[in-house]
Amino acid sequence: xxxxxxxxxxxxxxxFIARKVKEISDTVGDALAVNALSGGVDSSxxxxxxxxxxxxxxxxxxxxxxxxxxxEPERVVSIFxxxxxxxxxxxxxxxxxxxxxxxxxxxxKREAITRTFYNDVFGRIVRDSGIxxxxxxxxxxxxxxxxxxxxxxxxxxxxxxxxxxxRFGYSIIEPLAQLRKPAIRRVAxxxxxxxxxxxxxxxxxxxxxARIIGEVTREKVETVRKxxxxxxxxxxxxxxxxxxxxxxxxxxxxxxEGRRDYGQQVEVRCWDSTDAKTGSPTELSYKTLHRLAERIxxxxxxxxxxxxxxxxxxxxxxEAV
Ligand code: XMP
Numbered sequence: 001x002x003x004x005x006x007x008x009x010x011x012x013x014x015x016f017i018a019r020k021v022k023e024i025s026d027t028v029g030d031a032l033a034v035n036a037l038s039g040g041v042d043s044s045x046x047x048x049x050x051x052x053x054x055x056x057x058x059x060x061x062x063x064x065x066x067x068x069x070x071x072e073p074e075r076v077v078s079i080f081x082x083x084x085x086x087x088x089x090x091x092x093x094x095x096x097x098x099x100x101x102x103x104x105x106x107x108x109k110r111e112a113i114t115r116t117f118y119n120d121v122f123g124r125i126v127r128d129s130g131i132x133x134x135x136x137x138x139x140x141x142x143x144x145x146x147x148x149x150x151x152x153x154x155x156x157x158x159x160x161x162x163x164x165x166x167r168f169g170y171s172i173i174e175p176l177a178q179l180r181k182p183a184i185r186r187v188a189x190x191x192x193x194x195x196x197x198x199x200x201x202x203x204x205x206x207x208x209x210a211r212i213i214g215e216v217t218r219e220k221v222e223t224v225r226k227x228x229x230x231x232x233x234x235x236x237x238x239x240x241x242x243x244x245x246x247x248x249x250x251x252x253x254x255x256x257e258g259r260r261d262y263g264q265q266v267e268v269r270c271w272d273s274t275d276a277k278t279g280s281p282t283e284l285s286y287k288t289l290h291r292l293a294e295r296i297x298x299x300x301x302x303x304x305x306x307x308x309x310x311x312x313x314x315x316x317x318x319e320a321v
Pocket of ligand 1 (some may be wrong): 159202203204206210242276277312316317318319320
């Protein structure tokens with residue numbers, strides 16, 4: 001089945017919401033459905049549509065993989081609690097860190113995350129529950145890029161002709177398959193989601209793993225998490241498309257309190273872009289760059305060097321892994 005794009009200029013949010021709520025209700029009937037919420041705009045929008053259609057018959061899970069930004073699980077649960085939606089948090093950090101142990105190749109790191117999520121954690125929840133309907137936030141760009149072979153999105157199955165009912169025993173419902181991100185943001189707003197969800201900068205599925213060069217350890221995740229907090233606090237007001245901190249593998253010589261300190265390096269990236277397909281570095285002021293360096297080296301004491309990436313995409317990518 002070929003999906004047709006619904007362009008933002010043709011989108012009437014209220015009509016779209018009413019249509020999708022009816023479609024989900026008609027498909028699921030009196031049965032139960034399940035979905036995974038990450039707190040990103042797509043999965044949050046699907047969660048809202050699903051709860052409007054099914055109420056408590058939609059079971060929503062947040063998989064805490066231990067790889068997210070500071071206080072992310074608590075924040076997501078609290079936002080949805082205020083909206084009257086219960087989110088079941090599943091602690092799964094042990095299994096994700098053990099899947100990542102010893103893995104240094106970027107694609108293998110991504111593969112480890114996908115496999116752990118779909119086979120071992122969320123897949124198990126779905127299989128054990130016996131629930132036959134799975135709601136997913138697959139969007140039009142995911143489908144387009146997967147079909148074109150640019151980026152394999154794990155959530156695009158039926159579009160590739162894989163019969164999920166036959167293969168996994170469940171049907172996938174993808175209410176956002178016709179929309180691109182700006183249209184989804186508009187629907188999210190119309191559904192009553194707060195600005196901190198519908199206006200959020202993109203954040204990758206593999207979470208902070210996309211920002212750690214080399215093997216991923218708890219310690220490195222903690223380091224990049226602290227640097228990310230500083231970068232987000234300092235750059236959220238500059239109007240950029242996305243901004244992030246990357247932890248390098250190589251160490252460099254630094255000096256602290258008059259003594260040699262062989263320490264870590266953090267690279268800051270800040271992007272101007274409209275669709276993430278191409279991008280250029282935001283022209284940040286030296287004052288801003290200095291403040292970033294000051295704060296990162298003070299608040300993350302293992303770091304002795306902070307750099308700013310001045311490369312465009314392409315040939316760079318937005319994330320490092
Ligand atoms: P790259 O690094 O490929 O990123 O230039 C393009 C945009 O996609 C985001 N990104 C991801 N999003 N799953 C996602 O949902 C992923 O595996 C993933 N990898 C990158 C990235 O943050 C940027 O906005």
